[in-house]
Amino acid sequence: MAAANGMKIATTSQAYLEGSHVKQTKSLIAELCRQFYNLGWVSGTGGSITVKVHDDSVCKSDQLIVMSPSGVQKERMVEDDMYVLSPSGSILFSPLPKPYPHKPPKCSDCAPLFMKMTHVLVIFQAYDRRNAGAVIHSHGMESCLVTMIDPLAREFRVTHMEMIKGIQGHGYYDELVVPIIENTAHERELTESLAAAIEAYPKTTAVLVRNHGIYIWGDSWVSAKTQAECYHYLFDAAIKLHQLGLDWSTPSHGPIQNSKGVLGRRTTNTSPKAGKLTLSNEAGTTPRCVVLDIEGTTTPISFVTDVLFPYARNNVRMHLEETYDTGVVGAVPIPSDDAGKEEVIASLVANVEGMIKADRKITSLKQLQVYIYSSGSRLAQRLLFGYTNYGDLRKYLCGFFDTSVGNKKEAKSLEVTISLRPGNGPLPDNHGFTTVKSFTEIPF
Numbered sequence: 001m002a003a004a005n006g007m008k009i010a011t012t013s014q015a016y017l018e019g020s021h022v023k024q025t026k027s028l029i030a031e032l033c034r035q036f037y038n039l040g041w042v043s044g045t046g047g048s049i050t051v052k053v054h055d056d057s058v059c060k061s062d063q064l065i066v067m068s069p070s071g072v073q074k075e076r077m078v079e080d081d082m083y084v085l086s087p088s089g090s091i092l093f094s095p096l097p098k099p100y101p102h103k104p105p106k107c108s109d110c111a112p113l114f115m116k117m118t119h120v121l122v123i124f125q126a127y128d129r130r131n132a133g134a135v136i137h138s139h140g141m142e143s144c145l146v147t148m149i150d151p152l153a154r155e156f157r158v159t160h161m162e163m164i165k166g167i168q169g170h171g172y173y174d175e176l177v178v179p180i181i182e183n184t185a186h187e188r189e190l191t192e193s194l195a196a197a198i199e200a201y202p203k204t205t206a207v208l209v210r211n212h213g214i215y216i217w218g219d220s221w222v223s224a225k226t227q228a229e230c231y232h233y234l235f236d237a238a239i240k241l242h243q244l245g246l247d248w249s250t251p252s253h254g255p256i257q258n259s260k261g262v263l264g265r266r267t268t269n270t271s272p273k274a275g276k277l278t279l280s281n282e283a284g285t286t287p288r289c290v291v292l293d294i295e296g297t298t299t300p301i302s303f304v305t306d307v308l309f310p311y312a313r314n315n316v317r318m319h320l321e322e323t324y325d326t327g328v329v330g331a332v333p334i335p336s337d338d339a340g341k342e343e344v345i346a347s348l349v350a351n352v353e354g355m356i357k358a359d360r361k362i363t364s365l366k367q368l369q370v371y372i373y374s375s376g377s378r379l380a381q382r383l384l385f386g387y388t389n390y391g392d393l394r395k396y397l398c399g400f401f402d403t404s405v406g407n408k409k410e411a412k413s414l415e416v417t418i419s420l421r422p423g424n425g426p427l428p429d430n431h432g433f434t435t436v437k438s439f440t441e442i443p444f
Contacts, residue, residue, distance in 0.1 A: 011055075011064055017084060017093055021055045025066040026079040028221065033068055037075035041138040041232070045071050047213065050085075051134040051221045060131055062087055069095060071103050134221035136228045142235035143214040147180050149242055154180050156208060157399070158234055160251045166230030168205050168223065173386065173394050175249075175378075176234065178204060183212040206231055251395050290442060291401075294384065300423020316352050320345045417442055 010016060029049050036042045036049070050067040052060065065085040068074065072081060084093035146156055158164065159175040170176055179197040184190055190209060197207045205227055206216040216231060218224035238248040247256045295301055324341055339347075378400040385393045417434045418427065427435075436442055 011053075011058060011062065012086065012092055017064075021053050022064065022066065022084060023079060025051050025053045026082040026084075029066055029068050029082060030077045030079060032221070032225065033074040033077050036136075036138065039140065039232075041136075041140040041228075042074040043139070045073060046139040047074065048137045049134070052132075054133070054220070060133070064092065065089075131219060132217040133219045134224040135215060135217040136224050137213060137215050138228060138232070139213040140232050140235075142232050142239060143208060144211060145239055146235040147208050147210040147212075149239070151210070156180060156235075156238070157249045158238055159249065159399075160253065160395075161234060161237060161248075163230045163233045163237075167227055168218065169203055173251075173392070174382065175399060177201065178206050178208050178214075178231070180208045180210055183210050249399070251397070290439070294381065296421075296424050297419045298385075300421055301425060302423040306423075313353055317345060317349050320348055 016022065029051055032049055033042055036047065041047055042049075048068050048070065050065055053064040053066060055063060065087065067083045067085060068077060069081060069083060081095045082093075083091060083095065086092055147153075156178040157175055160172065162172060164170050164174060164176050165172055167176055179201045181190065181193045181197050194207055194215065198204070201207075205218060206214055208214050214231065216224055216228045218227055241248040241253060242256075245256050246253050292298055295304060324345065381400045382394060385397065417436055418431070419439075420435050420437050
């Protein structure tokens with residue numbers, strides 16, 4: 001049962017299962033399967049599609065799910081070949097078997113994965129409160145080969161390609177990161193690793209399965225289909241660039257180089273936390289690279305107190321006035337629901353100013369700074385380097401990292417050099433680190 005405008009709708013009734021909303025969704029999936037077959041995504045009976053039955057009178061979390069069966073010639077499917085599932089994954093309708101040589105209908109091994117993905121996206125809503133309305137599982141050759149170039153890589157990364165704009169939450173200058181999980185003998189056994197990848201990569205809308213294919217989701221079938229086309233394009237481009245000896249993961253897409261500056265081959269960094277492909281020459285040596293901190297290196301330490309904090313103080317009132325009526329899930333009104341708008345805003349402004357003045361290291365303040373100019377997240381890093389007095393500097397950087405890859409204070413993680421620049425405080429005596437005043441002084 002699902003509530004709508006104070007009335008109950010029996011979405012599991014026979015009448016609803018035979019109604020226009022379910023029928024249209026079945027027809028849609030049959031059409032999509034034919035299109036995807038022609039693209040090579042669901043050949044050999046592989047792959048699957050699941051779409052929620054869109055009905056404005058039913059809450060999205062209560063909408064039924066239509067799924068293509070497993071082991072069926074996808075290009076020959078019709079409406080009656082589809083399964084209908086409840087939001088919890090129980091089968092409400094099963095297709096009738098067809099005569100020989102057709103195999104008996106089978107609910108796809110993907111079903112637990114689709115349900116797990118939907119469950120994760122709905123319950124956790126890690127970022128942007130995303131809720132899957134459709135999931136596409138493709139066996140496209142591109143999605144398989146791109147995971148085989150480096151058998152140990154745990155991520156696919158690409159940047160500065162136009163089709164990245166077709167992926168939800170990404171732009172041309174952004175780095176698109178798609179997690180890669182290992183394949184198993186049966187798809188249902190992927191459930192836990194798939195769920196873990198979704199939780200670990202809250203911005204992703206896809207998960208690659210090595211030597212297998214990809215799962216892609218969107219808030220609607222249109223979004224899922226659009227993104228699927230963009231992902232496959234990007235994978236195909238990466239494979240072709242690799243064949244040409246070009247590096248798809250850097251802004252310039254220049255030649256793949258080893259430490260001697262000539263074309264080399266891709267190998268992997270075998271560190272447990274490594275996921276991005278690195279480069280080496282035939283001798284197996286790893287090229288040197290420079291990892292820059294922000295505070296005290298690319299910007300002086302005083303930048304935080306002289307620029308970021310004043311920006312927060314000067315703009316928090318305007319931000320609250322503009323977004324006061326939008327509401328935030330889980331937010332607690334300050335001081336109470338009975339207080340007026342002016343009193344609430346005044347209290348929040350005073351609270352923020354007090355925390356900034358005290359420089360308190362608390363989670364809520366850090367979250368507020370993220371929305372302004374956080375020095376932590378990769379998104380904030382891109383904003384900081386994308387809008388400077390010298391223009392967009394992101395083209396000079398090869399990637400962005402934050403503490404999700406590990407603690408940068410780990411003693412063995414980096415060979416540290418300190419940058420001496422105006423705005424930084426004095427160093428203690430006998431600090432023991434190499435110092436430079438220009439990046440050109442960094443030894444290689």
